[in-house]
Amino acid sequence: MKRLTHVLVIVLLLSLPLALAAGLRPGDITVHKLDNGLKIVLLEDHDIPNIAYYTFFRVGSRNERPGLTGVSHFIEHMMFNGTQANGPGQFDRIMEASGGANNAFTSEDMTGYTNWYPAAALEKMIELDADRMQGLIFDPKVLESERSVVASERRMGVENNNENLLGETVRATAIMAHPYHWDVIGWMSDILSWKRDEIIAYYRTFYSPNNAVIVVCGDFQTPKIMELIRKYYAAIPRGPEPPAVLTVEPSQLGPRRVVVHKPAQTPSFLQVYHAPAATDPDFPAMDVLGMALLQGESSRLYQRLVARDQLAIDVSGGIGQSIDPLLFTIAVKPRPGVDTGLIEKAIEEELARIKKDGIAEKELMKALNSVRMDFYNPLMTISGKAYKLGQSEIYYGGYEHIFKAMDPYKAVTLKQVQEAAGKYFSENNKTVGVLIPEGGSK
Secondary structure: OHHHHHHHHHHHHHHHHHHHHHHOOHHHEEEEEOOOOOEEEEEEOOOOOEEEEEEEEOOOHHHOOOOOOOHHHHHHHHOOOOEOOOOOOHHHHHHHHOOOEEEEEEOOOOEEEEEEEEHHHHHHHHHHHHHHHHOEOOOHHHHHHHHHHHHHHHHHHHHOOHHHHHHHHHHHHHOOOOHHHOOOOOOHHHHOOOOHHHHHHHHHHHOOHHHEEEEEEEOOOHHHHHHHHHHHHOOOOOOOOOOOOOOOOOOOOOOEEEEEEEOOOOOEEEEEEEOOOOOOOOHHHHHHHHHHHHOOOOOHHHHHHHHHOOOEEEEEEEOOOOOOOOEEEEEEEEOOOOOHHHHHHHHHHHHHHHHHHOOOHHHHHHHHHHHHHHHHHHHHOHHHHHHHHHHHHHHHOOHHHHHOOOHHHHOOOHHHHHHHHHHHOOHHHEEEEEEEEOOOOO
């Protein structure tokens, strides 16, 4: 059975480029731009009578400043809380009554509003989405209510979550100058202090049509949907040009270490290194390194820390896409009572082995197969296509990147992986964080 599964996986992997070519070709995509700067990327897909309508804004915690940290995530909440035409919650109610569903997310680099609905609901959904692009009223009572919701989200998600609290502390220790210094949720004191006029000014600047791209995949006719988009979006005025993020994180000149004391059953351990941005030529090799070290039970650190030395329950981490350089993370869930110094020592030994000898050919192949699966699987759905096209717009400056995204990975060599390990996994580039149970020992 395992042999059959293995064969099927290989066949699937070999056929994936063909599946992509059959379902997503450059000629199938049309790009339009309104006079107010709004970019629209359209892909007709008539396999099912549904539509994925995604709006991406080029704004995230990267664009915030001290005093306004977390405001991008807050505006994500307010996007469902009322315009002059539609009261709080009405967007959700109309969408659900039409048989649709929606969600939203905010990251360091972008904010996305993701809608899925039957093709028959297209015009009403476009009307609603256009209405909230610059039409939010930020009713003072609703704003204060939602501020409480976000503050509670931070208490539950960070302050009462030991691993996330350690992650926030390590991030703020490793990154000193760049806005990646703070988490997307923002600092509590800022959440409690945002001024309504500052929130509105931020919204007017960053949520304007010239800072957005709409990606639509599904069962529509391009001339008709463009007629509707012009009808509802063309009158929205162009906003001011968002200020560029100019701060560059200075090079780290020595190891950093932070300890958090907190009530907990077990300690937590996190080790990070400054890592390349998504467009950096080193990114694919570091992505491969992350998979070899941390992905799955056959990975090096799982085998060393969990299976062999039994120092930990689990390991996770790696590198993620970002506009500016962010972090490579190694997160470990220690076993109760384990000295985290032993965990750090074991990690250092494994990293030293890779810096000295590199990784094996089979580890490279496994990582590349995982990259392909992670890339091609989402392209099987209209939602996945919409997300990937939007992601290409935000991180790489255009949807066209989706057709060459795998090229840098094809070129990754064992030597490049070894060189990347030597370049980034240095002592001076390292920050270690440990959460010690209050009253316990590390």
